Amino acid sequence: MLDADGTVWHDGPLTLAVRHGAICYLDEIVEARQDTTVVIHPLADDRGILPLEKKNELIHAHADFQLVISYNPGYQSVIKDLKESTKQRFAALDFNFPDPVVEAEIIRHGPASSPKLPTRWSGSPNARAT
Helix, strand or coil: CEECCEECCCCCHHHHHHHHCCEEEECCHHHCCHHHHHHHHHHHCCCCEEEEHHHCEEEECCCCCEEEECCCCCCCCCCCCCCHHHHCCCCCCCCCCCCHHHHHHHHHCCCCCCCCCCCCCCCCCCCCCC
């Protein structure tokens, strides 16, 4: 950051989470530049460290630190996918669309439920109710 005296360092969300033991959630990680995603490699493996080159500092992750990432594999392009070296550092959970009948029940009983919610589905997992 810039201030009256020039450039000063301010920890960002990831650095703060690493230092203080918080959860850092990185959404759509495949949208980040590859040269930035490799920074999380030593943090997400058994080393548990975050190197800050600009400060010549090596931060050891707090015992309560957790890193959570998300992305949609193959969403826009096969080119935009996580490198295998990044994938192997995480446990993966696949979230798929529920069966249309189950999805209708979820919606019907959800917090914004209404007796006029649709009950007929087109059959496609990505389709909206009709």
